[in-house]
Amino acid sequence: YTLPGWRKYNLTYRIINYTPDMARAAVDEAIQEGLEVWSKVTPLKFTKISKGIADIMIAFRTRVHGRCPRYFDGPLGVLGHAFPPGPGLGGDTHFDEDENWTKDGAGFNLFLVAAHEFGHALGLSHSNDQTALMFPNYVSLDPRKYPLSQDDINGIQSIYGLPKEPAKPKEPTIPHACDPDLTFDAITTFRREVMFFKGRHLWRIYYDITDVEFELIASFWPSLPADLQAAYENPRDKILVFKDENFWMIRGYAVLPDYPKSIHTLGFPGRVKKIDAAVCDKTTRKTYFFVGIWCWRFDEMTQTMDKGFPQRVVKHFPGISIRVDAAFQYKGFFFFSRGSKQFEYDIKTKNITRIMRTNTWFQCK
Amino acid sequence: FPLVRMTENEENMQLAQAYLNQFYSLEIEGNHLVQSKNRSLIDDKIREMQAFFGLTVTGKLDSNTLEIMKTPRCGVPDVGQYG
DSSP, X not given: OBOOOOSOSEEEEEEOOOOTTSOHHHHHHHXXXXXXXXXXXXXXXXXXXXXXOOXXXXXXXXXXXXXXXXXXXXXXXXXXXXXXXXXXXXXXXXXXXXXXXXXSSSSEEHHHHHHHHHHHHTTBOOOOOTTSTTSSBXXXXXXXXXXXXXXXXHHHHHHHOSOOOOOOOOOOOOOOTTOTTOOOSEEEEETTEEEEEETTEEEEEETTEXXXXXXXXXXXXXXXXXXXXXXXXXXXXXXXXXETTEEEEEETTEEOTTOOEEGGGGTOOTXXXXXXXXXXXXXXTEEEXXXXXXXXXXXXXXXXEOTXXXXXXXXXXXXXXXXXXXXXXXXXXXXXXXXXXXEXXXXXXXXXXXXXXXGGGGTOO | OOOOOOOHHHHHHHHHHHHHHHHSOHXXXXXXXXXXXXXXXXXXXXXXXXXXXXXXXOSSOOHHHHHHHTSOEESSOSSSSOO
C-alpha cells in the first residue's frame, strides 16, 4: 500500500529532541541508519539539519502531544507513528518517550522502529507480510542484519524507483612522504612520537630517531574515520582527534567508549561546524583551537573555554596570518603548517623563527 | 458498595474496541452506531483485522487475536485511514 511520495530525492531531517534512554550519538546513529535502510534501495538522499523546518521532523513525545492528531499511550502499546509525505506534519515522525529505547536487543530497538516509521514518512502503509519491516507489530530482529524484505523493497521502489548508479569509486590515493606538495590533515605528538595524519594513513616519527613509519589509521583505531581535521595530545596522556562536529578521545591504542562526542560539548558555539587544527601548550596546559581565521583557547585543567576568545589568529600569534591546516608543539616550539609550508613559532617571543617545508620531518633528500 | 469489577471479557472487549477504533476505523464507520454496540460491525472489523494478520478469520475475540492486539506496535492505522 503506497501513496504518492515526495516529489524530490534529496530530503532533510531534524532531530528535535533526544531520548534520555540512549547516548545522543547513539540516537543520531540509529536515526541515520534507519534512513539509510531506504536510501540504499532508492535514489533518496537524507541530510541532517539542526535548525529550521526539515522534511522529516523527528521527536520523542508522550501521550497527547502538540498539534499531532494521534496520541501515545504510555509504556508498550503504540511505540511510534509517522505521517505520509507532504507539507506541515507530512513526513514527521514521533516516538513514544514512555518506551525504553535501546540500541541493542533489550527494550525497543530505536533503529528498527525508526526504519519502520520512516517507511510511512516516505509513503508506505502497513504490509500484512509478516517478514516485512512494514508489518505493524514490533518484531525484535537482529539490528545488525539488513531489515528490508522484498515486499518492502518492491513497495518503496514502486514510489521512487531504483537507486542511481553510484559513480565508480575513485581508487584511494596513497600519499607520498616526499611529495613536495604534501599537506597534512592533522598533526599531534603522542608521548615520545609525532603523528602526521593524511587521508586514511598516518606517518609516525620518534624523538631524535630518523626512521619514519607509514601506517593505516585503521590499523590502530579501526573505528576512526579517514580525513581527520585536527588532533592534539592533552596533559592526561590522551589524544583528541576531530572531524566535522565530532571528536574522539584516545588513550594508548583504544578509542574511549561513549565517543564520538559533539565539539559543542567543549564550548564551541553552534555555528562552528569543524576544527582546522589544535595544539596544547604543555607549559600552560592551554589548548589552542584554530577555526578559519579565528582561534579559541581551552583550559585543560578546568575543562572550559577561556574568556575573551575567539580571537583572530594573527592577533594572538603575530605573523601567522594564514588559515592553519595542522599544528603541534615540539621541543617548546609551535609548528603551524599550511599547505606545503610550515612555520616554527616561538610562543614566548611571539614570532616566527623558521619557515620550512611541511615534510622536513621525513628526511627527504 | 464495592465497585463491580469489569469481567475479563468486558476488559478484553474494551481493549479490542480501542484497538479497532485506532487501527481499523471502527469509530469512524460506526459513528453513532458504536454507542449501541452494534456487534456485527465489531465482528466485521475483527474479521478484517484477523485477515490482515493472517489469523483464522472467525470474527470472534479469540486468544490469538487478543495476543496480537496486545503486542507493541506502530500507531499508524493498518489500512484505509493511512493518508
